Amino acid sequence: MSASSSSPTPTPSSYKNAPTRSVSVQGVSFAYRQLGPDDGVPLILLNHLSAVLDNWDPRVVDGLAARRRVITYDNRGVGASGGSTPDTIEAMARDTVLFIRALGFDQVDLLGLSMGGFIAQVIAAEEPDLVRKLILAGTGPAGGPGIDKVTSLTVQDMLKATLRRKDPKHYLFFITCLPTAERRLYLACWLDLATxxxxxxxxxxxxxxxxxxxxPDMAHGRGGLEPGCxxxxxxxxxxxxxxFRARIGKLGLRHSCGRTGSCFDNAAAESFWTLHKEEVGTRIxxxxxxxxxxxxxxxxxxxxHRRPRKHRTFGYLTPTETRQRHRHALAA
Incomplete structure (x- = not known):
């Protein structure tokens, strides 16, 4: 194993500060990052289609790494890893197993997100002694409803993003959608970052x-947006x-846009979408x-109104209770 930097680095406190390392897998350099304690069974995170190391939400990884070692990686031919991208999920699974073995692990836990879930299922089936626990998120089995359309829809969104010079993931993840038998229902939300x-x-x-x-029309109608907000x-x-620009101008609002290619600027919204999918589910x-x-x-x-904010900074209050506390503080 070889690190990407020539001098030792202190243990990072957050995923966003974790250094990118590398390990040779049959002559191909695989890029990865590691966070958390050095002991215990590691948790390997397997990412979605077209994703790289920077696409993991630091707050999610930091939470997982609070008590255990967490490892993220770029598979062959993706991101900072060398080689050519495999043509099949089975080949990606074999590369992942070789990567895990190259790090010296005999047993791991896997968390597979979307396409990473496909890879994780193949690994669990072909290497049962290697996998202690398996966590699948936003994924499904081979032949499941809609699974055969994932790649084509992703390619379409990526082509559209390329033509418009946008980050593809803006089209894939900014507005969430709920699958139904009548095709998709799209949902857009605006969050108050204070509450x-x-x-x-x-x-x-x-x-x-x-x-x-x-x-935002709904938010303005409820009195939730002040001029200059x-x-x-x-x-x-x-x-x-x-x-959209005309409407926010009419409402007297100021528009801020995230930086191109940065996953941190919209982390609060992405965190909400994750919670929404956890609570509501992704069934059709x-x-x-x-x-x-x-x-x-x-x-x-x-x-x-009912779900407590799981953070002591807000006193474990619901969003509505947090807003009411702010208003009482301003009125005092």
Missing amino acids: REVVGYAMADHHRAELVVDA VIHSDRGSECTSAP RPDRATARAEVFSFIATFYN
């Missing part, structure tokens, strides 16, 4: 500019469109009406 309360949201069978316009978004085409609903009802129930009756 993490959902102050405006909108749903539609498309992700055109009208979707992100309707959400800063609203932050990614650089997706919806949020850089003329209708029978129709859009059912999906709309579930979203309303989650936001209006559970998330804003």
